[in-house]
Amino acid sequence: MAYVSAGFLGSNTPEIQIRRDLHRYPETAFQEYRTASRIAETLDALGYAVRVGAQVMRAASVVNPPLADDAQAAVAGARRNGGVGRWMDQMQGGLTAVVAEKRFGPGPVLAFRFDMDALTLQETQAENHLPRNEGFASQDPQRMHGCGHDGHVAIGLTLAQSLANLSGLSGTLRLIFQPAEEGGRGAVPIIDAGVLDDVDFLFVAHLGCFLGSGRLAANASGFLHSTKLRVGFHGTASHAAMAPQLGCNALLAGAAAALNLHAISRVAGEETFVNVGKMTAGTTFNIIADQSELLLEVRAETANGHRYMLDRAEAVIAGAAQIHGVTHQMEIVAQLNGNENHADALAIVDRAARSLPDLEVLESWPIGGGDDASKMIARVHQRGGIGAYFIIGSDITAAHHAQSFDFDEASLATGRQVFEAIAVQVLGKA
Missing domain, CATH: 3.30.70.360 (Alpha-Beta Plaits)
Structure with missing residues (x-):
């Protein structure tokens, strides 16, 4: 089922609706069959050209794939919980990345990356935990979205809808939904499949990282x-x-x-x-x-x-x-490895963020860890493009990867708007 046909994208709070649906059904590295298939179905319904499986991931580059029994159980669970079979059938072997593209005319290739995997973590049942109280806590006692990737996917899908028929753009928009960011194993198979080779601009973001709501850091620093x-x-x-x-x-x-x-x-x-x-x-x-x-x-x-x-x-x-x-x-x-954001890409993020009213823009903020999107950014730089990683401020209830982690859902709309502003800058006709 696509989120379009399910009515999520027509609701008053589409980012929140999608995020909560994803939060209920967390999936870990190379097992994101439900998540990825519903992403693919949604993007296809929005008119994007969608590629999955071996088209966008090199199987030989997948490190430590799930055991056969675990993979089979993941596929069966995804089917029970609303996974879309026609896409899942193309993702066998853990090739769960989704790449969607829309060409608006001649011009540069602009790519955005959104990670989608969850953690092996048992979600808290504390009385003050919003997902528990609002009925969207994890249905899997061994997994949870404890880092905000459910929010990243929600931003990506609602961004896809807002840009699908936006006038005044020229160039190519490419949306990359990546598996297995946790553990740093998902980017390389996508890179090795050539998905980044013609990208002129790449932008990646993360929610939270102890940067509060209403703020944005154009430069995510301190990659370890x-x-x-x-x-x-x-x-x-x-x-x-x-x-x-x-x-x-x-x-x-x-x-x-x-x-x-x-x-x-x-x-x-x-x-x-x-x-x-x-x-x-x-x-x-x-x-x-x-x-x-x-x-x-x-x-x-x-x-x-x-x-x-x-x-x-x-x-x-x-x-x-x-x-x-x-x-x-x-x-x-x-x-x-560490990450080096390109100065010109950082300037684009800064201008996009400053175009939003009431958003405080910081020059830099430490990410406090790492992300294998740094390898994607490095690949784009090697091929002559530019890329940057930024942080979308969001109040969090606990540290990332904690059982009681949750974030301020109002920040999802902010994130979408910043990505939209970046797209208009890069693909907007002069």
Whole structure:
């Protein structure tokens, strides 16, 4: 079902209606079948040329796709909850990106990117949580939109409607709806499919980031370099009382690594981070664990700081394995570099934002993390275009990625209006 035919785009608050529908049905990396298929159906109904699946993602570039059983369950769940089969059938294998295009005439190619994946996170049931009280809390106990991507999609779809028949434009508008931003794995398959190769202008935005409602930062700064690692320790199982000396404890190796990773000395003069987000190990009470796995990431402001953190992490992991007599392996799941916004693109954002009444425009605001849209921006720059990432202010109830996260839905209309103003600047006839 398209949001057009469902009546959402004809309501008084279309951004909010769409956001709340998406919030009920969160989907994580490369499993965004319901979300993506309804996006595609909506854009098709609005008259855009829509491409999905292998047309816009290189399958060989997908890192760590969902297991077959998980993918099958995701597809089945999407069908039950209103996914559109004719689009989902083209997205098999986690190729869930959607690219929609409308050509208004000769002129530049303007692209906007909107991420659409949710998080593996259980949403709070606290009495003061708006999604719970208004009946649009996550229907999945293991997933939630805890970062605002449901709002980004809502902005993108209502923007698509407002621009579809706008007079006075010339050039090509390209809307990119990206999977798997969380974890930094969704941009590269889109880049490798050539979607950015002819783009002259690329703009990306994020809601919140501790910038309050009624404000906008033209330059999202402070993008961090990061590496996400999966580490496995492999030991020897044995009876914990009868023959503990014959065992090699992978659980203790993992625990030693986790504690000492968090003890890595920081780099003077810059922000550096490390976090072990998940650890699994062992089988039962009286068996020395022969397997352990850690999921962790390191981040830093600079490339040199990032290299230092990564080298120290690798040394800690190797040392923990040696101490406990186990073997180990490390797999890089995703890596992000910093981001450089183009000065000319920032000027476009600044002018667009200042054209809106009652919107306070800041020169810069730290994003507080990273986004693999930075790779898209870098690709556009490499090909001779310009790009920028900005922040749409929105009051939030808790930090991004928290169980009680929510944002001020009034900021959705502001975001749409800024994107509209950018489009008019770039594609407007002189």
